[in-house]
Amino acid sequence: MSSYHDTLERFAAALADDTCEPAGLTAATRANIGVYRNNVRLNRIAALTDAFTHVVTLVGAEYFRALARAYVIATPATSANLHDDGAGLPAFIRRFAPAADLPYLGDVAEVDWLMQRAYFADDGTPVAGVALAALGAERFASASLRLAPSVGVARSAKWPIADIVAMHEGGPAASLDAGGQAVLVWRDTFTVRWRKIGGDEAQVVAALSDGSSIETALSLATGDPSSLLAQLFAHGLVHDIEEPENANH
Incomplete structure (x- = not known):
């Protein structure tokens, strides 16, 4: 039998990985985890949009949401505090192929992240x-x-x-x-x-x-x-x- 900790770990993994299914998932609840996963991603994207204001201004809100979605799918959250999210976004942007024609974007994102970090320090x-x-x-x-x-x-x-x-x-x-x-x-x-x-x-x-x-x-x-x-x-x-x-x- 899985421990409570293992159950939480598996559930957290399922929020970041569409192919991962937590223990106890049934046909009746399978669709629900997808809704929960989507809400988590939307909350993370919203927090990133608030934090990286200069990047959003440079690329536009729609472009940034697509970029942020790619980031949150590729990068599991390491903190329950949404204000901590985004530390890895500048590096992600630098290797994000669709942003290759904006080579300065990752460095601007570094400034945004320091501003976010400074506000909550x-x-x-x-x-x-x-x-x-x-x-x-x-x-x-x-x-x-x-x-x-x-x-x-x-x-x-x-x-x-x-x-x-x-x-x-x-x-x-x-x-x-x-x-x-x-x-x-x-x-x-x-x-x-x-x-x-x-x-x-x-x-x-x-x-x-x-x-x-x-x-x-x-x-x-x-x-x-x-x-x-x-x-x-x-x-x-x-x-x-x-x-x-x-x-x-």
């Missing part, structure tokens, strides 16, 4: 910039910064993703020949913010987010990174300064 308490200034040179170099959970960086090696997003928010037309761009995303109270940053700045933020020391992260910048640090503190995006356990105080 946990809150935190910012650290004042004076705390960083209080560190000596040696402690400054070895310390690391814990950035706000809402902070994210999208980087495109080839496409002007910041210009594309700005265009769909009322800015000038984007030129696809402008080259690759990077976007910093964060949440300010209840509003998601973003701005274009340089490629080396994006590397610095990514390194800080990964836990690299301040010295290691800043070494990735070709210019003066002090303005970037100042902006991170000014926007309240640094939530802790962590020093190595063997640091001398």
Whole structure:
């Protein structure tokens, strides 16, 4: 006899796979699972439509629904929270054959996903910039910064993703020949913010987010990174300064 857990696992699998039938399915209930499966997919598609607003604007609602349907069929949900759905959509778009003539679409989707993630990220308490200034040179170099959970960086090696997003928010037309761009995303109270940053700045933020020391992260910048640090503190995006356990105080 199947356990309750096994029954739920089989039922969940049937929602993602049309060929899978959960235990206990009968001729009378076979059609019902199809209705339930379709409702689950429609809910996921609706959530993705709300999350990937710039992608929807680029391709249109009907095209996006077809794309999202292909995604939800190919990608089982890993969370009961619909706000978590879509993490894999940018990568899916990059290999989605019908979108081959829109090669920048996956990178724009990356920005959308970071905005979705930022909106629902946990809150935190910012650290004042004076705390960083209080560190000596040696402690400054070895310390690391814990950035706000809402902070994210999208980087495109080839496409002007910041210009594309700005265009769909009322800015000038984007030129696809402008080259690759990077976007910093964060949440300010209840509003998601973003701005274009340089490629080396994006590397610095990514390194800080990964836990690299301040010295290691800043070494990735070709210019003066002090303005970037100042902006991170000014926007309240640094939530802790962590020093190595063997640091001398």
